[in-house]
Amino acid sequence: MRLNKKTKIVVALLLLAFLAAQFYRPTIAVEKPDEKRLAHFSPEVDAILRRACFDCHSNQTALRWFDKITPANWLVADHIAKGRAVLNFSTWNDMAKPDRNAKLWEAVNQAIQGAMPLKSYALVHGAARLSVNDIQVLKNYVKELAPKQEADTAKEAALASQYASLVEEKARPDTLPADVNGIAYIPEYKDWTPISTTQRVDNGTIRIIFGNEVAVKAIREHHTNPWPNGTIIAKVAWDQLTDKQGNITTGAFKQVEYMIKDDSKYKATAGWAWARFKTPALVPYGKTSTFTMECVNCHRPMKDNDFVFTAPIQH
Structure with a gap:
């Protein structure tokens, strides 16, 4: 199908606008991890959290090529800013142990309910999806944090x-x-x-x-x-x-x-x-x-x- 002159001009302008928008992008800070402040868990739990959570909930974000395209990068930047504000595994050890336990319990509870990771994020970031086995591993780990139920x-x-x-x-x-x-x-x-x-x-x-x-x-x-x-x-x-x-x-x-x-x-x-x-x-x-x-x-x-x-x- 041939495009008429007016349609070609509109397509060309949209393409130019898209290309120009690539020069206007948000700043997403990525830092080298400070091992003294960084969260560390059991190897199995660590692997799940780094794969599914660290991109939005740490300063060690790994951006994919499609995360860097405007306007998608603005949405990703917003996810990351909000994620780090709520929970940042890069500053995990800055918190007292009870606060860390509470944060992890909260995170696992949200995963159990399907609220995390965000469905819109997991849709294009397949590695962030949590399997039934992933959630069970996290549940078991959090249960180990519970105080012993004995006479106190x-x-x-x-x-x-x-x-x-x-x-x-x-x-x-x-x-x-x-x-x-x-x-x-x-x-x-x-x-x-x-x-x-x-x-x-x-x-x-x-x-x-x-x-x-x-x-x-x-x-x-x-x-x-x-x-x-x-x-x-x-x-x-x-x-x-x-x-x-x-x-x-x-x-x-x-x-x-x-x-x-x-x-x-x-x-x-x-x-x-x-x-x-x-x-x-x-x-x-x-x-x-x-x-x-x-x-x-x-x-x-x-x-x-x-x-x-x-x-x-x-x-």
């Missing part, structure tokens, strides 16, 4: 201390603690309906997720993607306490986290307000208002599920 006198003492303090607790103060963004602690969660549970094997905690009336109604009506405005989800964590008979119960209170849905008011943070209060003193988490982006980035792989990880139990 320190946890028992912490629970006893908390209980004694609660018995002596004075009347609730007029002003409830609030974080730097003005999100106040919500004590009413204790009367809400439990909608799910989770377990953090990396740090030995048990978590129960509660939902307010709006959340429970949404679950009953199968209206959870997106969740309606007014939804509040509270995730409460306690020590996982094992007695001498091997029975597992909740130990000392660790923290409560809130997700509050208002897609207009909290548009800048994925439609949710985020807050966390730690220890029985209910110390607000976050020193600056931008701490919420840490929450958003952690939940970003679940953006197609309205940024919510936990699947609620249907009522």
